[in-house]
Amino acid sequence: MAQAWKCSGLRWVDGGPVLVWDGGRRSALAWGKRVSFGVVDGGVRTCVGARGHACPVRTGVSGRSTGARCEECARLDRAHSVAADTIADDPRPYRVYLAWFGPGMVKVGITAVERGSARLLEQGAVCFSWLGTGPLMAARRTEELLRAALRVPDRIPYAAKRAVRSGLPGTEGERAAEVVELHARAVALAEWPESLVREPCRPVDHVGAFGLAGLPGAVGEVSELVAGGAVRGELVAAAGPDLHIAVGDGDGDREGGKGVREIVVLDTRLMTGWELGPAGVGTGAGGVDESRLTFPLREFRGVSAVQDELF
Structure with a gap:
């Protein structure tokens, strides 16, 4: 029986994407790298636990869940999260930032100064700027201020981010324009802490950093992993937790392993909780590996604006 691995998720280390596996092993990712893995036949996705502790009952979880946690472990994990606003006495300095993911998609957020820009890479921010630095509660108040006074959200769905990545403006100036304008309005607010x-x-x-320059349009995103399913292709980009993988070879259809070379997006959070092994499908004549995807795919059909206006 082939050895099975469990993925702990995608991390951004020194500005580059790295897959982390249970036990601490890491796989650095680079554009052009072959991505090839499958879910063990008959496998069941189980809860990954919380705060470094295994789930005591190894509860089964949905294949569509990006958290891969049962209800109790999810509650415990969030209870110790800065994002849950349950930690008021953290002495570390924090930064408030503005992050841009595509036209009309700007959000406000906070991150510990010691983390640098890692949080922005993890979220898939195409462009960002720092807004202010100070104590945690002051950063929280500023985040609330921007939401109330300038109607800036603190969350943007990953589905919306994915759907616009292939049609981003071509220059850094164009991509930064909304952040620059919003930054000026934010720092001018009288209620600033x-x-x-x-x-x-x-x-x-x-x-x-993400490899998005000249990226062909993605046809869709993997909706879930399933037992016996697999993916084999070429990594062309990565943003946040997402891998952009080219599958197909231009001679047929995607299901048969021969098809127009298409880009699909895989959220690596869907990989957690599964036992994974080498892809056991798509070996062509002469033992030549073919690019292939047999996980369910949700096709992109356009995306509505997350916010109608900045101000």
Whole structure:
């Protein structure tokens, strides 16, 4: 029986994507790298636990869940999260940021100064700028201020981010324009907390880091992993938790392993909780591996605006 592995998720290390496996092993990813794995036949996806502790009952979880946690473990994990707003006495300095994911998609968020830009890479922010630095509660108040005064959300669905990545503006200036305008309005607000130091607007562009320049349009996203399913293809880009994988060879259809070379998006959070092994499908004549996808695919059919206007 082939050895099975369990994925802990995608991390961004020194500005590059790395798949992390249970036990600490890491697989650095680079454009052009072959991606090839399958879910063990008869396998069941189980809860990944919380805060470094295994789920005591190894509860089964839905293949469509990006958290891969049972209800109890999800509650425990969120209870210790800064995002849950349950930690008020964290002494570390925090930064407030503005992140842009595509036209009309700007959000506000906070991250610990010590984490640098890792949070922005993890979220798939195409462009961002720091807005201010200070204590956690001041950063929280600023986040709330922008939501109330400028109608800026603190969340944008990943599905919306994915659907627009292939049609981004071509220059850094165009991609930064909404962040620059919103930054100016934000720092001018009279209710700005005194303990939060305003940061100058210095947009950082991640198109190069993500490999998005000239990226062909993706046809859809993997909706879930299933037992016995597999993917084999070429990694062409990665943004946040998403891998953009080219499958098909131009001579037939996707299901048969021969098809127009298409880009599909795989959210690596869907990989957690499964036992994974080498892809056991798509070996062509002479033992030549063919690109192939046998996981369910949700096709992109356009995306509605997340916010109608910035202000």
